[in-house]
Amino acid sequence: MRIGVPKEIKDNENRIAMTPAGVETLVADGHEVLVEAGGGTGSGISDDEFRRAGAKLAKKARDVFAAADMIVKVKEPLPEEYPLIRKGQILYTFFHFAASRELTDAMVDSGAVCIAYETVEDERGRLPLLTPMSEVAGRLSIQEGAKYLEKPMGGRGVLLGGVPGVPPAEVAVLGGGVVGTQAARIAAGMGANVVILDVSLDRLRYLDDVMPANVTTLHSNKHNVLGACRRADLVVGAVLIPGAKAPFLVTRAVLKAMKNGAVLVDVAVDQGGCAETTRPTTHSSPTYVVEGVVHYCVANMPGAVARTSTFALTNATLPYARVLAERGWKKAIRTDRGILTGANVVLGKVTCKGVAEAFGLKYHDPAKL
Numbered sequence: 001m002r003i004g005v006p007k008e009i010k011d012n013e014n015r016i017a018m019t020p021a022g023v024e025t026l027v028a029d030g031h032e033v034l035v036e037a038g039g040g041t042g043s044g045i046s047d048d049e050f051r052r053a054g055a056k057l058a059k060k061a062r063d064v065f066a067a068a069d070m071i072v073k074v075k076e077p078l079p080e081e082y083p084l085i086r087k088g089q090i091l092y093t094f095f096h097f098a099a100s101r102e103l104t105d106a107m108v109d110s111g112a113v114c115i116a117y118e119t120v121e122d123e124r125g126r127l128p129l130l131t132p133m134s135e136v137a138g139r140l141s142i143q144e145g146a147k148y149l150e151k152p153m154g155g156r157g158v159l160l161g162g163v164p165g166v167p168p169a170e171v172a173v174l175g176g177g178v179v180g181t182q183a184a185r186i187a188a189g190m191g192a193n194v195v196i197l198d199v200s201l202d203r204l205r206y207l208d209d210v211m212p213a214n215v216t217t218l219h220s221n222k223h224n225v226l227g228a229c230r231r232a233d234l235v236v237g238a239v240l241i242p243g244a245k246a247p248f249l250v251t252r253a254v255l256k257a258m259k260n261g262a263v264l265v266d267v268a269v270d271q272g273g274c275a276e277t278t279r280p281t282t283h284s285s286p287t288y289v290v291e292g293v294v295h296y297c298v299a300n301m302p303g304a305v306a307r308t309s310t311f312a313l314t315n316a317t318l319p320y321a322r323v324l325a326e327r328g329w330k331k332a333i334r335t336d337r338g339i340l341t342g343a344n345v346v347l348g349k350v351t352c353k354g355v356a357e358a359f360g361l362k363y364h365d366p367a368k369l
Contacts, residue, residue, distance in 0.1 A: 001325040002032045004068025006061040007039035010075045010299075012283035014042025014306030017072040017093065019314045020053035022321070027054035031325050036064050043310040065089075072321055074313065075300055076103055087111030088347070090329050092321060094118055094133075096270040097344055098245040098358040107345045113329045118270075119243045119352060120320060120342035127242060128338070129320070131178050132312040134267075136302040138182025138238065141265040142171075142190065144296055145234040148263045148287060154294045156261035158233045161191025168192045172228040174220065174249050174274060175238035176203045179267050183236045188212045195228050225249050230257045237266035237274040243344070243354030250275035252291065260292040269297040333366055340366055 003026060005018045016039045023033045035055045037047055047057055058064045065071060065084035073093035077085065079102075085091065088111060095116040097104045107114050117129035127134075142160070149169065151157035162168035171187040173180045176198030184196045188211065196211070197220040198204055204217040211217070218224050229235050229250060235258070239246050246268040255264075255277060268274040269281075277290045280299040287296050302309035323339060324332050329346075332339040343366040344352040356363035 001069045001328075002034065002067055003321070003325060004058075004064040004071045005033065005035045005039060005055075006064045006071065006073065006081075007036040008042075008074050008303075009061075009078055009080070010303070013075055013300050013303040015074045015303050015310045015313065016040045016043050016045065017074045017314070017317070019311055020045065020049045020055075022314045022318045023050055023053040023055045025318060026322065026325060029322060029326065032056065034058050034064050034067055036061055040310075043306045045310070070321075070324060072317070074303075074310075076100070077106070079106070082106045082110065085110040085112050088113065090115065090324060092117075092317070092324060094270070095344055097352065097355040098243060099270060099272040101359050104345070104350070104355060104359060104361075108348050108350065111348050112345070113343070113347065114345040115320075115324065115329070115339060115342040116243075116344040116352070117317060117342070119344060119354075120338045121242075123337060129313075129316050129342075130242075132316050133302045133309065134178035134240075135182050136305060136309050136312065137267045138179035138236075139186050140301050140305065141179070141183045141236045141238075141267050142186040142234075144286075144298075144301070145171075145236065145263050145265045146190065148265075148294050148296055149233060149261075154261070154287065154289060155263050156233055156259060160187065160234070169233040170231050171195070171234045171236070172232035173197065173236045173238055174225065174228075175240065175268075176200070176207050176217075177238060177240055179240070180236070180238035181207065183238060183267075184211060184215050187234070188215045192234075195232075197224060197228060220249070226254050226257060229254050230259075233259065233262055235262065235264045237264065237268045237278070239268050239274040240271065241354065243352045245272040245354075245358050246274045248274060248276045250277075252276050255291045255293055258291070258293050261294065262292075263294045263296065265296045267301065269299050273297060333369070
């Protein structure tokens with residue numbers, strides 16, 4: 001199979017979907033890999049490194065799309081890339097369809113086979129391709145939150161860990177999954193008082209066992225979310241329903257109850273956000289203020305630490321890329337659970353229940369296509 005790796009064009013998206021080690025593996029499998037020139041620069045990977053690994057270099061994205069049977073990306077295609085996509089072409093990337101009707105319609109119209117990283121499940125129902133970027137985003141959420149709590153950045157002027165004689169910041173983490181767990185650990189490590197909320201009592205019991213003493217677990221309901229947000233200097237939105245739109249936990253009423261200059265980092269923005277006032281921002285213009293609360297809602301947070309993210313992502317995505325390349329999408333869907341669950345749009349049909357429900361579209365079982 002001919003596999004194409006274009007340069008990412010989302011604002012300040014410095015990741016690339018393949019490392020030289022990944023190229024070397026696919027070439028050894030008997031496939032051809034075409035990488036857009038300069039695509040790895042933001043991750044500190046030179047064109048020469050890709051060449052030495054066995055890749056061929058293409059000057060422009062259109063050359064990559066035109067030649068490839070499968071496109072491997074990091075982020076969803078943007079409108080300028082839509083015309084480059086061919087019917088039957090495999091697109092293997094993060095899509096987060098439930099957050100964008102425009103993207104969903106475009107991929108349905110394209111007739112492409114869209115395998116979404118964020119819904120690929122392993123045999124235990126975990127999300128192995130979402131996990132590494134969730135780990136990065138969770139840790140980064142506290143780093144960014146601490147920065148935007150600074151007064152020159154529009155925040156309250158609070159140091160996350162405090163100092164002797166002055167109390168530390170209060171941090172509320174909404175969601176106890178991978179993002180929430182990583183966020184809570186980093187915030188606690190910096191000395192903040194942390195409360196982490198989740199609807200699963202089993203998950204809360206686990207977190208209560210493994211978290212340090214300055215992390216408190218709390219069952220997630222409207223009353224507790226309001227109380228936690230009202231007390232918080234920093235709120236991290238870490239809610240995930242795989243393939244579906246995130247629920248609004250932070251309503252405008254909750255926002256009005258928060259402290260002036262508090263910060264909301266909504267990691268769930270890729271899935272529509274868990275705050276009523278969330279809208280996607282970019283690394284070039286990352287924040288805005290609503291009801292006195294600083295909103296950080298960058299839709300590609302891990303792109304800020306591109307080298308770490310690129311290598312972590314390829315470690316997870318490469319095994320499934322090998323399956324798709326070796327078997328083709330039809331056989332891969334029939335024989336591999338991860339590819340089956342990752343199939344979101346196939347030949348003009350929506351094959352993910354969460355996406356179909358988000359937009360009132362007809363759902364088609366991918367196993368029957």
